[in-house]
Amino acid sequence: MRSTTLLLAVALYIWTVPVFGGWMPIEWMNDPERVDSVRVILDGEALRVDLGELAKRLGIECRVDQAGGRIRLELPVRRLLFTAGTPFVLAEGELRQMPLALSPPGDGFLAPLEPLVALLAEYYPGELLYDPAAVKLLVAPPRHDLFGIRYVVEPGITRVILPAGKLLECRADSLPDGGARLFFPGGTVDSAAFNNQTAEGLVAGIQLRQTEDGVRLAFMPDSGAAFSGLEIESDPPLYVVKFSSKTASGLDSEARRRLEEERDRWALDVVVIDPGHGGKDPGAVGQTGLKEKDVVLDVSLRLRKALEKRGVRIVMTRETDVFIPLHERTKIANSSGGKLFISIHANANTSRRVHGIETYFLAPTKTDRAMKVALRENAVIRFEESRDQYVDLTEENYILLGMAQANFARESQSLAAILQDGVTEGMAMKDLGVDQAGFYVLIGASMPAVLFEMAFISNSAEEKQLRNKRFRQIMADEICQAVMEFLQQSRKEG
Numbered sequence: 303m304r305s306t307t308l309l310l311a312v313a314l315y316i317w318t319v320p321v322f323g324g325w326m327p328i329e330w331m332n333d334p335e336r337v338d339s340v341r342v343i344l345d346g347e348a349l350r351v352d353l354g355e356l357a358k359r360l361g362i363e364c365r366v367d368q369a370g371g372r373i374r375l376e377l378p379v380r381r382l383l384f385t386a387g388t389p390f391v392l393a394e395g396e397l398r399q400m401p402l403a404l405s406p407p408g409d410g411f412l413a414p415l416e417p418l419v420a421l422l423a424e425y426y427p428g429e430l431l432y433d434p435a436a437v438k439l440l441v442a443p444p445r446h447d448l449f450g451i452r453y454v455v456e457p458g459i460t461r462v463i464l465p466a467g468k469l470l471e472c473r474a475d476s477l478p479d480g481g482a483r484l485f486f487p488g489g490t491v492d493s494a495a496f497n498n499q500t501a502e503g504l505v506a507g508i509q510l511r512q513t514e515d516g517v518r519l520a521f522m523p524d525s526g527a528a529f530s531g532l533e534i535e536s537d538p539p540l541y542v543v544k545f546s547s548k549t550a551s552g553l554d555s556e557a558r559r560r561l562e563e564e565r566d567r568w569a570l571d572v573v574v575i576d577p578g579h580g581g582k583d584p585g586a587v588g589q590t591g592l593k594e595k596d597v598v599l600d601v602s603l604r605l606r607k608a609l610e611k612r613g614v615r616i617v618m619t620r621e622t623d624v625f626i627p628l629h630e631r632t633k634i635a636n637s638s639g640g641k642l643f644i645s646i647h648a649n650a651n652t653s654r655r656v657h658g659i660e661t662y663f664l665a666p667t668k669t670d671r672a673m674k675v676a677l678r679e680n681a682v683i684r685f686e687e688s689r690d691q692y693v694d695l696t697e698e699n700y701i702l703l704g705m706a707q708a709n710f711a712r713e714s715q716s717l718a719a720i721l722q723d724g725v726t727e728g729m730a731m732k733d734l735g736v737d738q739a740g741f742y743v744l745i746g747a748s749m750p751a752v753l754f755e756m757a758f759i760s761n762s763a764e765e766k767q768l769r770n771k772r773f774r775q776i777m778a779d780e781i782c783q784a785v786m787e788f789l790q791q792s793r794k795e796g
Contacts, residue, residue: 324341324342324344325339325340325341325342326339326340326341326342326349326351326415326437326438326439327339327438327439328340328359328438328439328441329438329439329440329441330441330442330443331429331440331441331442332442332443338359340352340355340356340359340439341355342415342437343412345405345412348402348414348415349414349415349416349437350405350412350413350414350415351412351413351415351418352410352411352412353373353375353384353404353410353411353412353413353418354366354373354410354411355410356418357375360422360426360430360441362375362376362377362422362426363375363376363538364376366411371385371386371387371406372384372385372386373404373411375422377422377425377426377427378425378427378449378450378465378538379425379427379449379450379451379452379465380393380425380452381393382398382421382422382425384404384411384413385404385711386403386404386405386406386411387403387404387406388403388404389401389402389403389404391421393425398421400413400414400417400418400421401414401417402414402417415432416432416434419431419432419439420432427444427446427449427450427465427467427492428441428442428443428444428445429441429442443467444467444492445490445492446467446490446491446492447466447467447468447470447486447489447490447491447517448464448465448466448467448470448486448489448490448491448492448517449465449466449467449492450464450465450492450496451463451464451496451508452465453502453503453505455502455503455504458546458547459504459544459545459546459547460502460503460504460505460527460544460545461542461543461544461545462505462521462542462543462544462545463540463541463542463543464519464540464541464542464543465538465539465540466489466538466539466540466541467539468539469534469536469539470486470487470488470489470539471486471487471488472484472485472486472532472534472541473485473487474532474543476528476529477520477529479522479523480523480527480528480529480545480548481520481521481522481523481528481529482520482521482523482529482532482543482545483518483519483520483521484517484518484519484520484521484532484541484543485516485517485518485519486516486517486518486519487515487516488515488516489516489517490512490517491510491512491517493510493512496508496510503545504523504524504526504527504545504546504547505521505522505523505524505527505545506522506523506524507521507522508520508521508522509522521543521545523545526547526548527545527546527547527548528545528546528548529543529544529545530544530545530546531543531544532544572614572615572616572617572640572641573609573614573615573616573617573640573641573642573644573785573789574616574617574618574619574634574635574640574642574643574644574749575602575605575606575616575617575618575619575644575646576602576618576619576620576631576635576643576644576645576646577595577598577599577601577602577603577618577619577620577646578594578595578598578645578646578647578648579594579595579598579647580595580599580620580622580623580624580625580626581595581623581624581625581626582625583595583625585598585647585648586648586649586650586759586760587759588759588760588762588765588768589654589760589762589765590765590769592759592765592768592769594647594648594650594759595623596623597648597759597768597774598646598647598648598756599620599621599622599623600774601646601756601774601777601778601781602618602646602778603618603621604774604775604777604778604779605646605778605781605782606618607778608778608779608782609782609785609786612782612786614785614786614789617634617635617640619631619634619635631645632751635749635751640749641749641750641789641792642713642717642749642750642751642785642788642789643749643750643751643752644721644751644752644754644781644785645751645752645753645754646754646756646781647753647754647755647756648755648756648757648758648759648768649755649756649757649758649759649760650758650759650760651758651760651761652760654760654761654762655761656758656760656761657731657732657757657758657761657763657764658726658731658732658733658734658757658758659722659725659726659729659731659732659733659734659754659755659756659757660722660734660735660736660737660755661718661719661721661722661736661737661752661753661754661755662718662736662737662738662752662753662754662755663711663714663715663717663718663736663738663751663752663753664711664714664738664751710749710750710751713750713792714750714751714752715736715738716750716788716791717750717751717752717788718736718752719736720784720787720788720791721752721754721781721784721785721788722735722736723784724780724783724784724787725754725756725777725780725781725784728776728779728780728783729776729777729780731757750788754781756777756781757777
């Protein structure tokens with residue numbers, strides 16, 4: 303009986319979806335009269351669906367970056383960022399994975415159907431169910447009027463966003479302590495979605511009550527903030543509750559301190575500086591005995607000081623002469639909430655005549671020179687006690703090993719170009735260009751990441767320069783300037 307059922311399912315599958323594609327029905331469980339469908343394609347043994355078209359049918363707003371190969375779905379309580387060529391999806395900082403990669407945009411962004419629906423179902427305000435036997439999608443609208451909550455935190459301002467399924471009447475009142483009380487007559491709320499959220503920014507706490515006559519919400523602000531307004535948007539329905547910091551005058555020192563901490567937390571960019579090598583790993587050694595590990599640490603510490611003067615928060619993977627395994631360096635970067643990652647090195651070559659500056663980002667190696675540089679830098683793992691986590695960076699393994707970094711390939715390339723152009727021009731040194739290779743130290747970084755080779759310690763003239771404190775300071779200042787240019791460019795694009 304079981305085999306007969308399986309054969310029937312397979313036959314129905316093949317009949318419903320031809321080899322070159324077909325249309326999958328979408329059934330709305332609350333409205334039998336409503337008929338929708340979306341195009342699906344049989345790719346090998348997997349069904350794929352146009353991500354943008356499916357989002358449109360489900361009423362999910364999406365934004366497409368065709369040039370960057372990205373598509374972002376704006377679900378009510380979470381944004382999902384998909385990147386062509388990788389199975390990894392960023393859900394506002396959380397990394398998710400599908401079993402198959404998103405196809406590059408041609409006629410559309412084609413995603414594996416079943417795992418995509420399973421992912422969307424976690425964030426969709428209603429219900430999404432895929433019936434593989436009938437090859438159809440079952441959709442139920444949201445059961446509540448208010449779906450959940452998300453925050454937009456800026457220096458001195460916190461916006462609490464309440465997405466809704468329909469436009470509701472909303473009454474807002476200020477509370478004596480600077481808080482806000484909202485009442486939605488006749489509304490219903492998904493209590494679980496609210497209870498799973500923690501307060502952020504200038505909001506210290508939330509109280510929620512579902513009563514027979516509607517939904518009541520109270521927001522308690524930080525002692526240095528107060529409710530400053532309610533904005534209502536109709537398409538899609540959104541309620542934006544704004545809290546602003548009070549003026550510094552009249553606040554006690556503790557309140558000012560907390561406000562400064564809050565501004566620091568959200569206003570500053572976090573740059574992760576990774577001085578290469580260290581401890582038992584000296585890196586490359588020059589003709590006169592200068593060690594790469596010492597030079598890059600000194601330049602990195604100078605860079606930290608320069609960036610901190612510009613208002614940038616810095617995280618160092620090492621501040622002293624210690625050995626840090628390669629895979630631990632990006633873990634440090636990710637756990638610190640880094641905005642970008644720079645691994646700083648001094649270059650080396652068997653030919654002592656080679657000189658200049660070059661910058662790398664993570665991607666499959668295309669040139670012999672890049673391969674040699676990567677092999678030399680990756681050889682650091684010989685100092686590590688366990689090497690089980692490292693495998694060959696072949697073309698086939700790259701997408702799997704790239705992980706979150708694949709979502710930042712474009713930004714990493716842009717950072718590398720700005721860094722390379724800025725420093726070579728500022729230092730008047732030979733420009734060896736930007737290249738790509740498989741560096742273990744860049745794998746897993748959930749941010750734009752580059753490896754910067756600032757000069758050749760194997761070249762006698764550049765080794766002499768690397769010994770010079772003035773040269774190191776100028777190098778740090780030029781890197782600082784390039785980083786600031788990248789951050790400013792990122793803010794404009796964001």
